[in-house]
Amino acid sequence: MHWINWVIVVVYLAVVIVDGLRRTRGTKDIEGYFLASRSLPWWAVGLSVMATQISAVTLIGTTGQGATDGMRFVQFYFGLPIAMVLLGVTIVPFLHKAKVYTAYEFLERRFDPKTRSLTSLLFLLSRGMSCGTIIAAPAVVLSAIFGWDLIWCVLLIGLPTIIYTVLGGVEAIAWADVKQMVIIVGALLAIVVVLIIRLPVPLDDALRVAGSTGRLRVFDFSFSLTETYTFWSGILGGTFLMLSYFGTDQSQVQRYLAARSVDEARSSLLMSAYWKIPLQALILLIGVLVFLFYTFSPAPLLYNPRHDAQLRERQPAEYAMLESRYTAALAARDQAAREAAASSEPAALTNFTQQNASVESVRKEALAAAAKATGESSRDVNYIIPRLVLDHLPMGFAGIFLAAVLAAAMSSIAAELNSLSTASVVDFYQRWYRPSAGSTELLNAGKLATALWGVFACVVALYAATLGSLIEVVNRFGSFFYGSILGVFMLAMMKRATAFGAFAGLLTGMGAVAAVSFGAPQISFLWHNVIGAVVVVVVGTVLSLGNRPQPSMTNA
Numbered sequence: 247m248h249w250i251n252w253v254i255v256v257v258y259l260a261v262v263i264v265d266g267l268r269r270t271r272g273t274k275d276i277e278g279y280f281l282a283s284r285s286l287p288w289w290a291v292g293l294s295v296m297a298t299q300i301s302a303v304t305l306i307g308t309t310g311q312g313a314t315d316g317m318r319f320v321q322f323y324f325g326l327p328i329a330m331v332l333l334g335v336t337i338v339p340f341l342h343k344a345k346v347y348t349a350y351e352f353l354e355r356r357f358d359p360k361t362r363s364l365t366s367l368l369f370l371l372s373r374g375m376s377c378g379t380i381i382a383a384p385a386v387v388l389s390a391i392f393g394w395d396l397i398w399c400v401l402l403i404g405l406p407t408i409i410y411t412v413l414g415g416v417e418a419i420a421w422a423d424v425k426q427m428v429i430i431v432g433a434l435l436a437i438v439v440v441l442i443i444r445l446p447v448p449l450d451d452a453l454r455v456a457g458s459t460g461r462l463r464v465f466d467f468s469f470s471l472t473e474t475y476t477f478w479s480g481i482l483g484g485t486f487l488m489l490s491y492f493g494t495d496q497s498q499v500q501r502y503l504a505a506r507s508v509d510e511a512r513s514s515l516l517m518s519a520y521w522k523i524p525l526q527a528l529i530l531l532i533g534v535l536v537f538l539f540y541t542f543s544p545a546p547l548l549y550n551p552r553h554d555a556q557l558r559e560r561q562p563a564e565y566a567m568l569e570s571r572y573t574a575a576l577a578a579r580d581q582a583a584r585e586a587a588a589s590s591e592p593a594a595l596t597n598f599t600q601q602n603a604s605v606e607s608v609r610k611e612a613l614a615a616a617a618k619a620t621g622e623s624s625r626d627v628n629y630i631i632p633r634l635v636l637d638h639l640p641m642g643f644a645g646i647f648l649a650a651v652l653a654a655a656m657s658s659i660a661a662e663l664n665s666l667s668t669a670s671v672v673d674f675y676q677r678w679y680r681p682s683a684g685s686t687e688l689l690n691a692g693k694l695a696t697a698l699w700g701v702f703a704c705v706v707a708l709y710a711a712t713l714g715s716l717i718e719v720v721n722r723f724g725s726f727f728y729g730s731i732l733g734v735f736m737l738a739m740m741k742r743a744t745a746f747g748a749f750a751g752l753l754t755g756m757g758a759v760a761a762v763s764f765g766a767p768q769i770s771f772l773w774h775n776v777i778g779a780v781v782v783v784v785v786g787t788v789l790s791l792g793n794r795p796q797p798s799m800t801n802a
Contacts, residue, residue, distance in 0.1 A: 251645030258429065258649040262422050262656070276347075276671075276688045286420055286504045292517030294423040294661070295492075295501050296525075304529060305430065305651050306383045310627035312533020313540075316461030318475045320530055322772070323523050325485030329492060330519035334512040337493040337735060342508045347672045349499040349735075356738045358745040359677065364752060365734055366673035369496055370666060372727035374699060377662040378706025381407075384655040385707060386628045393552060400707045403655055408700030411660040412693045419660045420504065426650075426657045433650040434528060440639055441535040445542065451587035452538045458586065458595040459602055461534050474770040483772030486779050487725060490732035492518075495724075497665035536634050541583045541602075543638070547572050547609065549629035553616040560619045568612045575605045659703070667695040726763060729775035730755035733782025737790075744790040751786025755779070 286294075311319050337349075346352050350369070354362035385399035411419070445452050456462055466476040473479065492498045492515060502511035547569055548554040558565045579601040586598040617624035635647045671692045676683055683691070734752050737743040758781040759774050 248641055248644075250642055251648065254642060254645030255649045255652065258653060259656075262425055262653055276685045276692070287506065287510065289514070289517070290420055290424055291501050291505045291510065291514035293427045294420040295498060295514055296427060296518050296522065304526075305433075305647075305654060306386060306628050306631055308526070308529045309533040309536065309631040310629075312461075312530035313536045313630050314533075314627050315475075316456075316459070316534060317464045317527065317530050318466055320464060320523065320527050321466065321475050321477055321480035322484055323488075323526050324477065324480035325482070326488045326522050327519040328481075328485050329488035330515045332489060333493045334515055336739065338502060338511050338515065339508045341499060342503060342505070342511050346503070348496050348669050349494050350496070350669065350673050353734060353738060353748075354677075357734075357743075357748045361734065361745060361749045361752065363673060363677070364749065365494075365731055366496075366669050368727045368731055368756070369494075370669055372724055373495065373497055373662055373666055374702050375706050376724060377659060377666070377699070377703040378709070380655060380658050380662065381703055381707035383628065384651050386632070389552065393555075397708060400704050403652070404659070404700060404704040404707065407656045407659045408663065408697055410656065411663045411700070412696045419657065419664055420501070422653075422657045422660070426653050429646070430650045430654055431525075433646050434532060436643060436646060437532055437635075437639070438528070438535065440643065441532070441539055444539060444638070445535075447542070447584065447587040452542075453534075454590075455541070455583050455586050455595070455598060456534050456538055458599050459537075461537060470770075471773050472768045472770060474772055479770060479772045483770070483774075483776050486732060486775035487728055487772065490728035490775060490779070491724065494731045494735050495665075495728070496669050497662050500665050500668060533631075536630060539634065539638070542580060544573075544576060545605075546633060547612050548616055548624070549626040549633050550616075550624070551629075551633075553620055553622070553624055553626065557612070557616045557619045561615060564615055568608060568615065572605070572608045572612070575601070575608050579605050659700075663696050663699050663703070666699040667692045670695040670699070725771040725774040726759060727756075727778075729778025729780075730759060730782050731778075732775070733779040733786070736779065736783050737786045740787065740790075742790055743786055747786040747788075747790030750789050751782040751784075754785045755782035 308319065341349055341352055344352050344355070348366065350362045350366040353365055381400055381404050384403045385396055388394060388399040388402060389396050442449055447455075453462060466473070467478070468476055469478050470476065502514055505511040505514055546554065548557065579598070582594070582598040582601040586594040588594075613624040613626070635644050639647070671688055675691050675695070676688060680687065680691075730752055733755050734748055737748045737751060755778045759778045762769055762774060762777055763771075
């Protein structure tokens with residue numbers, strides 16, 4: 247990579263880190279460290295909420311998803327606006343007025359300590375694994391760029407971020423998120439412009455070609471429990487996932503608990519309701535444009551350069567045969583694409599889709615051969631956008647993109663680690679081990695917990711990087727836990743729900759999700775959120791019948 251790109255990366259990261267450390271002066275006590283003394287403006291909280299989601303996973307995994315699968319992934323977010331409105335009138339005002347540090351503290355006031363602890367433990371497991379996936383995304387980029395082993399790339403990203411997070415607090419993280427959003431949106435728009443300019447045919451003609459492969463299809467109104475991205479899975483499963491994520495996940499709750507007031511907390515969530523879907527559509531569109539770019543330009547046989555080199559070295563004859571077939575298939579597809587772009591005849595588009603299928607068939611064989619040769623998963627969707635940026639974008643653009651990826655990763659990882667530390671200290675260390683601990687002791691415990699969770703996330707990252715599309719991996723991890731956690735908070739809003747019903751319902755809900763996940767793996771993970779929440783509410787309600795009701799939520 248050219249030295250100018252490195253200058254861009256170093257300068258941006260230096261600005262973010264120096265400014266973040268400058269803001270640590272308000273982190274001398276536990277409230278300043280975990281909640282920024284509840285002083286953040288709504289727009290900063292809103293950008294921080296969005297930035298926590300738009301991590302390096304999004305820049306890498308979602309663009310790769312768009313290149314291979316098209317726009318239909320955006321249906322995943324159709325439930326977001328519904329969830330934000332519901333949260334604004336339910337959980338947000340209750341949690342903010344309760345002056346709690348974690349969402350799970352509230353469950354003890356409503357139910358009992360064991361329900362609080364179990365729910366917090368489930369959060370720690372799910373978010374700890376998701377944090378590892380967020381580290382894996384930039385590690386994949388560095389591995390693709392320099393050919394370094396993945397473990398060194400994970401440590402390069404993880405260790406500095408752990409140090410930065412231990413020293414800083416949620417205020418430093420939130421303001422870093424604001425800068426992150428600026429550079430991410432700028433980098434995305436720059437890539438869009440470059441890709442459009444590089445197309446050898448008019449944009450509308452190119453999009454018609456992409457549409458023939460189904461990549462511009464946004465809506466799928468079929469109802470299927472086995473299909474992940476449909477309108478109904480987004481509206482139903484997506485709403486339950488977003489309700490749980492934004493309403494019960496400490497990494498998000500901690501953001502609006504740091505807002506100045508309930509109204510500002512609501513406004514911060516509505517920012518995501520308005521802007522998340524258009525921004526996600528832009529990211530997926532970049533993936534479609536990447537597909538078009540490689541349709542009219544030679545595309546790598548394998549986007550993962552390390553697997554490409556290993557397959558070439560270990561199976562030279564097989565690699566040569568695949569490469570020859572792939573080159574011929576690419577040439578035929580390029581010609582068919584140009585003919586389809588110049589003609590509105592259905593036959594031309596049909597011919598292109600057939601030639602594209604031939605290219606994908608050879609690629610599938612190459613991926614299988616690479617998996618056999620390396621003994622690793624060969625799904626390379628996470629390498630598509632890094633290869634494009636490094637091989638084809640003008641000087642300076644690679645530096646901007648890499649700065650965006652690293653900054654997004656550091657900011658998101660820092661946010662996750664801070665929320666994990668908060669739940670660990672408040673829900674376990676202070677609640678069960680040191681109830682009388684002072685602010686200084688809790689602050690030191692929080693920093694130690696941050697470091698330990700950082701090490702755990704680095705270990706998970708090594709595994710997560712081999713699981714395919716990282717954006718899907720994050721949501722699979724979350725969906726295993728989120729529905730059941732949401733069910734407990736739904737019970738908390740029911741006056742007659744009891745502590746026994748809530749705890750038994752939570753256990754039953756997790757059992758039901760586990761049974762579906764391992765016993766019926768064909769059911770899409772988005773429906774796990776619905777299953778978990780419904781089972782918890784139904785079981786908890788039934789078991790609460792005839793028992794003495796707990797205090798109402800409004801009196802908690």
